[in-house]
Amino acid sequence: MGWYFKAIGRRRIIEFILLTVFAVFFAGPLLNLVVLAFSGQWTYPDLLPHQWSFKWWKFVFEQDDVAKSIGLSFLIATIVTALSIVLCIPAAYAFARIRFPFKRVFLFSFLLTHAFPKMGLYVSIAVLFYKVGLMNTMLGVVLVHMINVLMFMTWIPTAAFRNIQAAQEESARDVGATPLRVFRSITLPMAMPGIMVASVFTFLNSLDEAQGTFLVGIPDIKTMPIIMYSIISDFPSSAGAVFSIILTAPTIILLVAAQRLISADVMASGFQVK
């Protein structure tokens, strides 16, 4: 054996060990989760469950509020994404193209919502929402979700618009396109990768948001993460595992679908403030 390790060299061995540690650290819990979700009976010293079953899947889907919460979560995420596109894309275009005073200050102000401890922010928002009657309403939850994503939704498309050269828009005007046509046929399609990345971010962020939803949406607006709290605390861990997989699935599907668009370039350029 000794000669074998000598032949591959110390460097390779260290690399291999590091990779293994990383893989176990990263994939281990996920693997455990998957196994747990499909286990029927699993007693302590065994490495694998001695009975596999779908019973926890059946159990989770038989819960009334679970199915409802999945629908609700996707509905809210869709609304949040659509609304923030409508709101943030024009803002991003303005940040990229129009000169106005205190532009950088405005751009940085989007960071503020991420600068405070979230709970503190939500509590003060809740106080405000009580006064205007937005507690326990869909609109209230949507607004809270949007606060979280304003930054991504503005910064990334701003960078995308900024990367489009003025000459590219001007040459479209030159061949006869009205400003509106230029935006529709040239500017928007060229900024689309950035906008898509931001939208996927927004959608996933909204699906995942629990704190703010919990505070503002209680007791009627119960999204997936909220239901998850109660399932984890009330039922065996297998139910929680099943539910986590349900929660993770859309993330993985969307990321794979958007993989072509999510390049490090697009992401990084979103966080440059010029």
Next chain:
Amino acid sequence: MSVQLAVRGLTKRYKTGEGVTGINLEVNKGELVTLLGPSGCGKTTVLRGIGGFLEPDAGEILIEGKRVTQLPPEKRPTSMVFQSYNLWPHMSVYDNLAFGLKIRGMPKADIKSAVSDALRLVRLPGAEKKYPTQLSGGQQQRVALARSLLLKPAVLLLDEPFSALDAKLRHEMREELRDIQTQKGLTMVFVTHDQEEALSLSDRIIVMNHGHIEQIAPPQRIYNEPETLYVAQFIGKMNFFGGGGGRGAYSGRRAVVAEREASLGGRSRWP
């Protein structure tokens, strides 16, 4: 010969103090006129003024006798070839070329044949399905030129179109442009800071300096009989003799003696 483009008293001042003042020029039909000058002299400002990309502070622009000063770029009978970033990377070459024609409501079959004709003219036949990123810099400028030509503009504007290309390609493109221009009888305004380019390409050259026009003349005249010291210095290597050293005789004016490098075998005869 009729006047295709007339610029009268064009003035545009930027906040930085740069810009152009009182520009007057006329371009005849079928003529290729070059705006020549160092960077920052205002030549691009004049061109963008003609194309409608900036609003002049004062002055008028007439194309084929019609005032276009107030019109936005999409309503002007001009077309511009930019220095770079001409093409839209998300569209194929065909879509790039067809965009303007579609806006004009041309039938699809006509667009198709017009596009393939235009590509043949710029020596890129069959490139319809390619995307701009698959083309070299020179090919991209050819496509950009084809796109402008397709619109049959009354005046074709070119803003240093070849300056991003290497020297050999620049030469070739220059020849091709000149061929196409004479073949189609196009009226062109060409902006460059390259004296050689201007001298070899133009019917007439407009030399600009610090936002005003120094001289308008055919290349030969500009070279042999520069009207101002600036033009003489800018257009080539020459020997200058200071006048006015002696009392009164030239009252500060300078006699300009131009010596052609070529006739001296590249070396100055003056010790």
